[in-house]
Amino acid sequence: MKEIKIVIAGPRGNMGREAVQLMQDTEHFNLVAVIDRKHEGKKLSELDGMPPLDVPVYTEIETCFTETQPEVLIDLTSPESGRKHIHAALEYGVRPVMGTTGFTQEEIIQLRQKTEEKGIGAIIAPNFAIGAILMMKFAQTAARYMPDVEIMEMHHDRKLDAPSGTAYKTAQLMAEVREAKIQGHQDEEETMEGARGAELEGMRIHSIRLPGLVAHQEVLFGGPGQTLSIRHDSINRASFMPGVRLSVETVLTLDTLVYGLEHIIE
């Protein structure tokens, strides 16, 4: 297979570490640089807990792109940094694979327009895990028949964004097939703010943050005399890596922005 030149932003994070391992495990992936918050000018091998790779560390994404000329950026940082990085990547002709969550629908529309103007592929993946993608597809199917639905997403307590990108995407997929409707009692009142969660077209989203969790979501449907639960659990972050690999390989073939791996997994 043809070698792919890759930069990872956020290599010292939970996901970044797994992604660096993926680079080592995948023969045609060539990690040409990493983007870190600090350690400019060092080698990856000099950073705590990193493998002995002779890969340069940059803090400025523009300098990194100019000096290392990558084909793909894998971004696993924070919503704030991810926003900056995706724009920089598109400006420099580097194809972004964004694992970083927190993009709004308006941002995605604008970014898609930018990719199409530049004729360059990009992927925003709210969840790289195949089980999570299936969970979202199954939820979308169920929502056609059982429109009363609430989402409970559960994550580790270091997560910055709420609701999760996966929960937002799940709600969007269900909204495509379900009429907007008020759920619960029409006269319902919250006596404590937030008790009924976030809301998208009447669907409620509840975000739970606890130490000990990784990434979990349950989509709970209710109808007369019955409930249906569709649940996915990421037990560890290795669950995301096959999706990262597929995204890197696929983004090279795209000329627009793809939001969600359900579009590239048949």
Ligand SMILES: NC(=O)C1=CN([C@@H]2O[C@H](COP(=O)(O)OP(=O)(O)OC[C@H]3O[C@@H](n4cnc5c(N)ncnc54)[C@H](O)[C@@H]3O)[C@@H](O)[C@H]2O)C=CC1
């Ligand atoms: N799409 C998916 O399947 C998944 C997405 N995520 C998302 O990926 C992102 C990262 O998640 P984790 O690894 O758990 O977080 P983390 O907090 O463990 O790691 C983030 C890393 O990014 C670094 N960082 C932040 N801003 C930076 C910048 N400007 N330049 C360079 N490095 C920067 C931080 O220093 C940290 O080391 C989050 O947005 C999370 O929601 C996480 C798991 C799966």
Ligand SMILES: O=C(O)C1=N[C@H](C(=O)O)C[C@H](O)C1
């Ligand atoms: O922050 C995380 O951990 C995760 N973020 C993604 C999200 O917001 O949905 C994917 C997965 O749930 C893990």
